Amino acid sequence: MMTTQIKSRQRVIDHGEVLTPEHIVNDMLDLVKPETERIDSRFLEPACGTGNFLAAILRRKLRIVELRYRKNQLDYERYAVLAVSSLYGIDLLEDNVLECRQRLFEIFDAEYRRLFKKTIKDQCRGAVKYILSRNIIHGDALTLKTVGETPQPIIFSEWSLVNGSLLKRRDFAFHELLDHASMKELPLFSDQGEEVFIPDPIKDYPPVHFLEVANAFED
Numbered sequence: 001m002m003t004t005q006i007k008s009r010q011r012v013i014d015h016g017e018v019l020t021p022e023h024i025v026n027d028m029l030d031l032v033k034p035e036t037e038r039i040d041s042r043f044l045e046p047a048c049g050t051g052n053f054l055a056a057i058l059r060r061k062l063r064i065v066e067l068r069y070r071k072n073q074l075d076y077e078r079y080a081v082l083a084v085s086s087l088y089g090i091d092l093l094e095d096n097v098l099e100c101r102q103r104l105f106e107i108f109d110a111e112y113r114r115l116f117k118k119t120i121k122d123q124c125r126g127a128v129k130y131i132l133s134r135n136i137i138h139g140d141a142l143t144l145k146t147v148g149e150t151p152q153p154i155i156f157s158e159w160s161l162v163n164g165s166l167l168k169r170r171d172f173a174f175h176e177l178l179d180h181a182s183m184k185e186l187p188l189f190s191d192q193g194e195e196v197f198i199p200d201p202i203k204d205y206p207p208v209h210f211l212e213v214a215n216a217f218e219d
Contacts, residue, residue, distance in 0.1 A: 036060045046141035048089030051100035085159035089136045097138045126214035144175040166207035
């Protein structure tokens with residue numbers, strides 16, 4: 001319906017904002033279905049709006065997490081956090097960014113509460129909120145900078161599980177990743193075993209327990 005695709009005519013005029021309807025989102029995601037169901041596969045939506053694509057991907061990933069790990073709460077928490085950490089978004093409009101973060105958190109939180117009810121951990125919920133604050137960015141995907149009085153280069157945090165429950169964070173400059181892609185040198189990823197390009201992080205953090213993420217970093 002049109003009411004779900006636009007917030008206002010003025011936003012369409014000013015920013016070309018038209019939100020993708022759910023059935024089209026799912027049709028497009030079905031084209032890469034195996035990746036949407038791989039817990040650690042990373043997705044970036046450079047004009048994420050309120051998160052229609054990211055929300056659909058998160059629901060798919062959390063279904064897999066539930067199927068595999070629902071019998072063990074710590075395992076579920078670990079991989080649900082990893083699923084959230086694999087999603088990235090950029091949007092020019094601050095209200096979209098805030099709504100997208102909240103929407104993704106609420107999807108996680110509803111599933112978490114449904115499965116574990118009285119044993120949910122505030123630390124886990126806090127970890128998800130913190131990661132979303134890092135991954136969903138108020139920025140301009142054309143200038144590759146944040147939006148505000150003093151725009152800065154967009155920095156994305158990569159999150160990876162190591163040694164069981166430890167989460168490793170590395171920060172990368174978005175423009176450096178795109179500069180490499182535009183030069184078409186070595187590929188970033190390969191299924192054929194050939195040499196690949198491995199970008200250098202601008203900052204590398206020691207691993208921390210995934211439940212301590214919200215308190216471990218100073219941003």
